[in-house]
Structure formats: C-alpha cells, structure tokens
Amino acid sequence: MALRKNLKSNASSKLVITSAAFQDHIMRSLLHPDFSLSDPLRRHSRGKHPQVREGVEERDLQRRHEQEEREYVLDPAPPPLTLAQKLGLVASPRERLTEDEWTRVKERSVQQEESAQPCAICREEFQLQPQVLLSCSHVFHRACLQAFERFSGRKRCPLCRREPYETRVISDATRLFQHRCATRIQAYWRGYMARKWYRTIKKTICPKDKRLRRQFFESRVIQRGVWDCPICLTALSNLSLPTVSARSNHQQRRPTVLLSCSHLFHQLCLEAFEAFSADSRPLCPLCRSAYHKKPI
Template identity: 65%
Template sequence: MRKGLNSKATSGKLAITSVALQDHIARNLLLQNLPLCDPVKTRWCRRAATETHCKRNHGTVKQKGPQQHDGEEKEYVLDPAAPPLTLAQKLGLVQSPARKLTVDEWSQVKSRSIHEGDSKQPCVICREEFRLQTQVLLSCSHVFHRACLQAFERFSGRKCCPMCRKEQYETRVIHDGARLFKERCAIRIQACWRGYVVRKWYGHMRKTVPPKDKQLRRKFFETKVIQRDTQDCPICLTALCNARLETEAGRTLAQHHSNRRTVLLSCSHLFHQPCLEAFEAFCVEGRPTCPLCRSPYHKILV
C-alpha cells in the first residue's frame, strides 16, 4: 500500500515538473520569436505578446519621442515590463529573472551618474556631445546616445555595457545632456548681449564724459569743438578769432576782431572772452553756467 502511494506521488510530481518545464520552454521560445509550428499563428502570437508587453509597461515601449509633463521633458524606461513568472520559476526549477529597478533605485543610479559628470562629457561611443539628441542612462550609471547604444548592441550581438561590460542592463531615457546644452547656449547668449551693452555704454561714455588726464581732457574738448565746427560766438554772433577754426572767407573779419581772444569751456563750447566776462558780470546766480547748455564749467584761453 505504501509503495503504491509513494509511486503515485512520485509520478504526480514528475508530471507536474515535466509540464512546468515544457511550459517554460514554450514561453521562452515564444518570447524569442522563434517559429513553433504555423508561421501565421506564430506571427499572430508575436503581435499579441508585443501588445501585452506594451500594455503592461503602460505604453512606454511604443513612445519614441520624449514625453512632456507640465512643460518639462519626462524620463521613462525603455525596457518592456518583465513577463509573468512561469510555473517552473514559481516551483524553483528555473532561476527567476532579476527584478526591475524601482524609482528610488533609479534615483540613486542617476545621482551617481550626475556626481561622476557623465552627461558633461561626450558620448563614449561616438565621442560627440549629447546636445539635444536622445540620451539613455543604464542601470550601471553610464550614459550614451540612444542611437549609439542601439548600434553597439546590433553589431556586438549581445546586451553588454560598452564601459563596464555589465550584461542584462536596464535603460532609461534622460535629458540631462539637453538641459546642460541649453544652459550653455543661454549663458553664451547672455554673455554676448551683456558684452554688446557694455561696449555700447563705454562708447557713449567716451563720447560724453571727459577723461581726468589733462592732455586727454584737452584733446577731448578740442575734438568736440572740431566736430561742432563752431565759427561764430553764440553771444555776440560774430566770427571767432581762433586761427584753427577760421576759413578763407572769414580771415578779414577775424583780423578786424583780432583783439578778442577765444575762451574754451569744459563743456566744449567756444565764446569770445569779453562776451563771456560780460555774461558772467550780468549773471545773478553765484556760480555762472554755460549760456548754451546751462552746466557749470571751467574755462581756458585758446
């Protein structure tokens, strides 16, 4: 009796084990897209399996472009969701696949990548900057271009990190390289604009504010006088007696008024000395101002 019961239990266990292993092998072949029997049926099963994986992963596999959330690009995992455990894996006959990384673990991986500054360096595969191209972060904290990593996987024939050779990694789309590139572009634009504003302000200051050095100050006012091309005294409206400013037609009139000397003010205006002294004598205020621009001045004879 006992021998019969033991044989029945053993045969039942063997049957369950064989069924579990057969189901596991069949599922692995289906996931590897290998033809089982009918090609039409296999194609239909392949499409159904892909749709099931996409639904389980909340549609992250089919999303090719970057997601946006509240005006910002959102990160998302590229790998499909893990298939459900088979009976053989539940019974412990076959090793279960490694579990997916959680949100906190992805945060730690990204923090390690930011600390190492991988996004600031060019891509290891193509040796070019990330700029606005799609960027992927591996579970081993290494960063590559998405297109470069796909090309590396396609030509190498296996899923292995180009840096640390870790196999069966997980990938996640990030936008750190694009963010850093936008920040650098904004800094360059701001630097160019600030340089333009400062150069414009400095040019205006050189034209309007006289320097403190005596020789440069004198040259500054002489340049202002030459630019204005002043030929008549603004007070008496007669020709100035400055030999530098007189013309051929006004030489006779200048010789007639040769006893009148010319005064240059610190505001770059020219007057006859007697005219300016008469203006200062009739000025009511304590300190006289320029008759033209109304600004305090210092005067020299020219």
C-alpha cells in the same frame, strides 16, 4: 516491485517535467531576444497613405515635445516567469528598480558628470538628442544604445559590461545645453549693451587724460561747426584744428575756455562778459544756462 515501479515512474515524470521546463524557458527567452521592441512608444508607419503618415508624424512630434521633460523607464514590463523559473531550475530575473533606486542612480550619474560629457559610443555631444540613463549610472544617446543592442545581440553596458540593465529616458543633457545656449546669448547681449554704453559715455563724459581731453573738446567743436568766439567773433586760436590754425596764424594765441554746456569762448571775453553781467551767477551768453568752465 510495485514500489520500484512507482519510484521509476516518479523519477521519469520529474525528468519529463524538468526537460519540458527547460525547453519552454529556452524557447521563450534565449532563442528569441528582441531588443528593438524595448521601446513601448515606438510606432511603425509603413504601408500607410502619405497624408495619414504625415498626420501620424505630427502627432508623434507633438507627443515627443510633451514628453521631453518627463522621465520614464524605457523597458517594458518583464514577461511572466517561465516554468523553469517557477520550479527554481533557472534564476528568476531581478526585480525592477524602484523610484528611490533610480534617484540614487541619477545622483551617482550627476556626480560623475555623465550628461556633461560626450556619448561614449559616438563621441558626440548630446545637445537636444534623446538620451537614456542605464541602471549602472552611465548615459548614452538613445539611438546609439539601440544600435549597439541590435548589433551586439544582448543588453550589456558598453562601458562597465554590466548585464542586464534597465534604461530610463532623461533630459539632463538637454537642460544643460539649453542653459549653455542661454548663457551664451546673455553674454553676447551684455557685451553689446556694455559696448553701446561705453560709446555713449565716451561721447558725453570728458576724459581725465590731457591729450584725450583735448581730442574730446575738438570733436565737440567739430560737431558744432563753430570756429569763432561768439563774443568777439574772432577765431578760437587755441584749438589744434587745420582750419582754425590756418585762420589764426596771423593772430596771437589767446586762451580758450569750455563751458559745461559745450560752448567755447575766449577766456578774456568770457571774463569781461561776467564782469559786466548784473547777475550774481552769470549765464551762458548763447544758451542762457548756468555753467562751469574749464580752460583748454
């Protein structure tokens, strides 16, 4: 009888301990899920003076800029084990991922190009908004994931339905967006410089096409405003300009040459000048520089 009483008392005590352990586990974990407090860096500024709130916001903004390039795990430290978990009645939570495991998760996310695609919740680009990487290698907006957790009441991945998961703040999409913006700015600058260089080359280098070469020479003559040969002081009748054509209708057309110094002469006048010049290499009659000539 005494043995039976001892057995019954032991069984009842174990049953009491088991029920108390289950009740403690339910009260601590299942009835009070609070996912909004998963961010240890979140601060509330309600009920503060406006000036104090502005100062706090400025400090938070500065701290946020400093932490943009730093990656850190967003989830807080796991709570201590409950009695039911210690007794083996409930499965213990998984251990947190190590840095090597997070490195492999991030490599898998980079291979899948998760940061280059829009957020799967709001379907918008990440740009400069904070993003989080889940332990299942999926990437979301930080605000979108927090809203999803708040309305669903549980930590389940919106894509693969993995439960639970760990979150890590990353900035891969920010770097991709900055690189894309820098590339676009550089492309615009290179295009502007190329167009500017082309306009300069177009004004200084003579084209090979005959029609374009004539237009190039005529534009140079228009810029100089010289319509007469500086040697014989008669009209340069070989140019197809209205003013020159009107002045040279009564004159016989005479071939014209252009010097490399951009001065125009009648071919016969320049040959006569070269014949009477005493120098072995004659210079331009106007600017006194060595030249190459080309008939137009």
